[in-house]
Amino acid sequence: MTPTFSRRTLLSLGGIAAAGLTLSGCVGGAATTAGADGHASTAPATTLHLVGYAVPKEANNAIQAKFAATDAGRGVVWQESYGASGDQSRAVVNGLAADYVNFSLEGDVTRLVDAGLVDPSWKNGPTKGIVSDSVVVLVVPKGNPKNIHDWSDLIRPGIRIVTPNPASSGSARWNIIAAYQQVVSQGGTDAQAEDYLTSFFRNVVALPGSGRDATNAFLQGTADVLISYENEAILARQSGEDFDYIVPASTVLIENPGAVTKNADPKAKAYLDFVLAPRARSSSPRRASDPSYPG
Incomplete structure (x- = not known):
């Protein structure tokens, strides 16, 4: 079963992680x-x-x-x-x-x-x-050419990651929480989780301002993997985009x-x-x- 964690715990982690990184409508009338x-x-x-x-x-x-x-x-x-x-x-x-x-x-x-x-x-x-709710997923080009299946694959040399900027995006904070917590859920320490995040961000090639901007950047071919909400991936595919996505063995419930x-x-x-x-x-x-x- 995919592990999930309490909203309070995860959002606290997200705030800590984000703080440590430097990285229309209708008109009126009748x-x-x-x-x-x-x-x-x-x-x-x-x-x-x-x-x-x-x-x-x-x-x-x-x-x-x-x-x-x-x-x-x-x-x-x-x-x-x-x-x-x-x-x-x-x-x-x-x-x-x-x-x-x-x-x-x-x-x-x-x-x-x-x-x-x-x-x-x-x-x-x-x-x-x-x-609404969703989970964090790994979005990859059709056919998954870089053979990405779980979080450990994201820190391989040469893997290019797109994730939104945690300074502005809630989606980015959920992504950081998921990346951090997957280490802890497998028995890792907080220090090991922080080391994972350091390796993860070494492979980040773009930090767009929002989850939607991150999706658009990935669809332009700028990266090997996008970290995203599953419902964002579903909507993009329903809109005609052609890619694959993976629900990793450890993820988080987004609320x-x-x-x-x-x-x-x-x-x-x-x-x-x-x-x-x-x-x-x-x-x-x-x-x-x-x-x-x-x-």
Whole structure:
């Protein structure tokens, strides 16, 4: 079974590791939407501002389309901002409009709680504020020409790695956690895990700003392996990209939070409730290990 570890422990490790490294939306106006009876109706538009990390844009857009077909979603149009999770969180603190936030790390929502923008009770529900999950995977070119199968292969001489920049990207921190923890899970010491990370980063040839930017860099042929979310890999393949990916023997469970801001329009809370409902969650990219994933 693939090992997973507690969110609190892993995020603490991610913060420590990252600290040690130097390395659109729609517009307002009247919206014509379909009501519950299927007939078109004109209603005053409600603009909701979504601020999120880059990876789940397509999944969010698919859920928004389903939400628009409900009574609660009638008349909603979206202003969206996507980028690296940490950068997006800081932008909201600095004044970027947000009704609903969808970040990679819990700490990026906590920053908004500390700034008085999100209620401290945001994670009191049954999902503890988590709206999606995935695992860290190794993405390789079709046919896996460098014969990469596990973490040990990544530190071989000449292997070129792309992973996002931990200074800005939540995806990068999950990747560091996974790389660190796979040593510890096999009985290694913290010192050995740090040595592994040193060797790992010697082979990193690019540190793009976000998980999406890292995927794009890899698809341009700049590296032999991309460290990524599995749901990012699934989405890229569904969009027509041709590559392979490996779920390593040791990986981590990625859990991504969503929350509404204190001054959000009430429809933002309705949207969050919809995201958490089974019919909306089924629109999200699934892990390949999920029996409901179509393959």
